[in-house]
Amino acid sequence: MNLTHQAVRLLRVLLVLLFVAAVVGQTLSWPGQFAHMASEEPALAALRWPLTAVAVLVLLAVEVVIVATWKLLTMVEADRIFSRDAFAWVDAIVWAVTGAWVLLLGACVALVATIYVTPELRDPGVPILLAGLVLVGGVVVLLMVVMRALLRQAASLRTDMDAVI
Template sequence: MPSNHRAVGPLRILLVLLFAGLVVAQIAIVPGTLAHLADEEPDLAYLRWPALAFGVVELLCVQVVIVCTWKLLGMVKADRIFSQAAFVWVDTIVWTMVTAWVLLFGAFVFVSALLREPGLPVLLFGSVLAGGVLVLLMIVMRALLRQATNLRSDMDAVI
């Protein structure tokens, strides 16, 4: 078994734990926190439901990426990662990340217009930058997978 296959098992365990944590956050932590904030800041209570929808959708995007990563890990383990079937999962990751980034950018614009103090807008701006980097990195990784898949096809044709 190649050495990279040894990382698949521990990575899958961490993905399951992360997925479970995200489900708990979606069901209990985010709604509870936003309810508490609505009670503490009644003038911002109208943002509770839009913020809840935003939080749940963003966490759902992370969950979709986890499921796609799980599928890709199965392809790695079966030595089928350099096939056209992998692109379905990689494309889903890219488009999910683009969706999450667009929503995050929208939240940044909305919060920046709403708040006068710079703390949260600066934090969101950093998150928008980091999200943009991740999206572009995934696009580059997809291009590298495409090149490797083409090379693998060429090598299989020669052999």
């Protein structure tokens, strides 16, 4: 068994663990955390459902990325990664990451607006964290767009090479 197959197996194990963690976070952890926040801080109770919705949707995007990555790993094992079929899964990753980034950007803007309207929320830690996540998310979105372009070039080269051989 070569190194690629070992890496794919290990990555699949980690993807399963990440998927389970995302489902737990989506169904138990974040909704419970925001319910607790609303009960402890009545001034923040209005944020419970919007924050829950954003957390659930961002974790849904993570789950889409995990499934698409799993499908791409299957294509790597079958040596079909440079085919046109891979573009659907890469596009799913790009759209999921873009959707999560837009949600995080919206949450960051809404939270910053809330901080300036609500005097109880003057701690800058959460907005700074969200701004950092928005920056990282933007980098990931653009990186995925570049990786998609590289896949397109590699698939084109592979098609050309297959035609020559």
